[in-house]
Amino acid sequence: MDLGITGKTAFVSASTSGLGLAVARALAAEGARVAITGRRRELAEQIAESLPGAVAIGADLLAPGAIASAVDQAEERLGPIDIAVLNGPGPRPSTAAELSSEELAIAFDxxxxxxxxxxxxxLPGMRQRRWGRVLxxxxxxxxxxxxxLASSNAGRAALANYLKTLAAEVAADGVTVNLLLPGRIATDRVAELDADAASRRGISVDEVQHESREGIPARRYGTPEEFGAAAAFLCSAPASYITGVALRCDGGLVRNL
Structure with a gap:
């Protein structure tokens, strides 16, 4: 299938590792020109050099003004942004009963x-050109x-509801807005969560991972490449009638539809 994104410009937040990197690689493989972003500029440059048409932008996207600067750099070097992939680090693990107002504010930030x-x-440029993908x-x-993961649950739910509202507002302009929800994907972040769970429960990481796999119908963790492929499709031209959707890439982990 031709995904129809050859020559499109993609800005992928936090794309020097994990799921962000997987998405960036998948988009580049389909012919998109990708802005690799991350705090580790040298690593971003190494990744960009390995991908056709990619550029590196070293930036802490949580810092004030960093988004505007990074977008300006990407558009100066690659052209107007057609695909925006929203990604970033999650807050630290916490229970709901112990969650402080400060931690809740950090999750929102x-x-x-x-x-x-x-x-x-x-978004204004996407609407004007009548083509855009927000994922x-x-x-x-x-x-x-x-x-x-109380603070993560709260912050991500707030973002999801904002995006669902936005999707309906911009659909007629040719802009789709979707979410891709990972289950247990084999990334450094999931490894950290497994280690935290092992420490809290006083068991080995291997035991935690075995229990996790047993709870997944597919009986394994997903790969970053599988997640990246799903992301590339949602950013594609053939997916132009899919918007306002939260698609799970989880091996059947969540049992409801």
Missing amino acids: RLVRPQHDLISRV AVGSSGIVAPLPN
Whole structure:
């Protein structure tokens, strides 16, 4: 299938590792020109050199003014942004009973504010050109809240509802807005969560991972490449009639539809 994104410009937040990197690689493989972003500039440059048509932008996208600067750099070097992938680090694990107002504010600042800033920066051009893709890397916690991730559950749910509202407002302009929800994908972030769970419960990481796999119908963790492929499709031309959707890439982990 031709995804129809050859020559399109993609801005992928936090794309020097994990799911962001997987999405960036998948988009580049389909012919998109990708802006690789991250705090580790040298790593961003190494990744960009390995991908055709990619450029590196070293930036902490959580810092004030960083989004505007990074978008300006990307558009100067690659052209107007057609695809915006919202991604970033999640807050630390916490229970709902122990969640402080400060931690809740941090979750909002990490999971909603920079994503809103990016959308606000690129959306007018997408609507004017009548073609655009906004895709958020979310969490299955917006469907079934995850234990010990109270601040993440709250922040990601807020973002999801904002994006669902936005999707209806811009659909007639040729802009789609979707979320892609990972389950247990084999990334460094999931490894950290597994280690945290092992420490809390006083068991080995291997035991935690075995229990996790047993709870997934596919009986395994997903790969970043599988997640990246799903993301590339949602950003494609053939997916132009899919909007306002939260698609799970989780091996059947969440049991409801």
